């Protein structure tokens with residue numbers, strides 16, 4: 102905070118300030134707006150000028166280019182143009198509805214995130230969307246987040262119920278459903294499910310902030326000596342996931358400081374923080390450390406992903422938890438027969454899938470990687486004389502199951518054999534940002550070839566090689 106002073110005029114302003122306008126550097130005015138002196142319409146009207154300034158022209162140009170790019174990539178605009186999601190005043194603010202295309206996109210990323218963790222022994226669980234509020238009183242969430250809960254009333258019982266705002270307390274109850282020995286640990290649960298939070302309606306817009314948020318959530322219950330190995334698995338999964346969409350990652354290691362606000366044994370904190378750091382270094386992920394940024398119940402790793410126009414987004418989190426297992430009385434029997442409390446590790450790789458989708462749309466500008474595109478291939482006919490040949494092409498496409506990076510996905514393709522000009526068909530396919538367009542004309546038919554049109558250019562491929570071409574993308 103600083104003050105700007107000019108004659109007897111003093112203004113409170115965040116700054117920074119320069120002594121003279123000649124020190125501003127290069128600047129550009131972005132817009133003007135009318136304003137009344139002191140916000141009162143009876144006072145004289147003034148012009149308010151909005152602009153940006155940088156030390157060099159190159160920095161200014163870069164900033165303006167980025168603003169332009171951000172506008173073109175706005176996920177609210179592209180979400181509509183590419184038919185990914187919609188909103189309805191009848192359903193409500195912050196409750197986006199996903200179309201068939203958007204749902205494919207959501208599902209395939211959730212499937213990928215699950216498969217990555219299933220490689221490391223995570224098992225799927227399922228929990229209901231409503232629960233007694235007692236659960237959150239025990240977990241401690243009620244005291245902290247009570248006003249964010251959607252409440253539900255039963256017409257049968259007096260139970261106070263709520264829509265779940267998170268899944269951790271539920272997963273503790275699955276862990277608690279039977280006795281555990283040190284040999285059973287780690288226990289790893291995975292659930293992609295929607296949570297509900299009563300965000301203020303003024304803060305809702307697009308997919309960034311929603312009241313129904315889907316998490317690719319997971320919880321590990323482990324011994325304190327297993328923390329490092331578990332973190333290692335999660336880091337490797339996150340690195341692979343964000344690598345697949347070409348988003349570089351860096352992480353923040355959030356530690357405790359010396360204040361008293363933290364719960365849990367100090368030695369456990371020290372050991373856990375050392376294990377987090379070691380795992381990050383083993384995975385060669387860029388990191389920085391911050392004391393005092395941990396949650397009161399444990400240290401964490403926050404992932405920041407950089408998008409195609411250089412903006413950084415907070416995505417996944419790995420959160421250690423020394424408190425919740427104790428609140429729920431979770432135990433395991435150690436090798437000497439004594440009861441011990443497990444450590445809990447919370448992790449969602451995508452974070453909120455809705456928010457992830459907004460980042461993905463803006464990062465790719467709607468050109469989703471081939472494997473994740475809702476419609477991967479569209480066949481465009483030049484005229485009706487090729488329809489028999491198109492059925493040969495259908496036979497190839499219909500039999501394709503893709504295995505990389507997500508396993509067991511049938512190729513998603515359509516055929517546009519309408520009686521329209523090829524130019525119009527190409528325009529429509531390109532507007533939908535379909536990664537592979539297969540153009541079929543009489544010459545292609547006679548040569549048993551197809552013409553492939555993609556972002557990298559055009560090429561001819563023999564029909565016999567089409568399957569191999571598509572599986573290698």
Ligand SMILES: [Zn+2]
Pocket residue numbers: 267268269319320447448
């Ligand atoms: Zn959790």
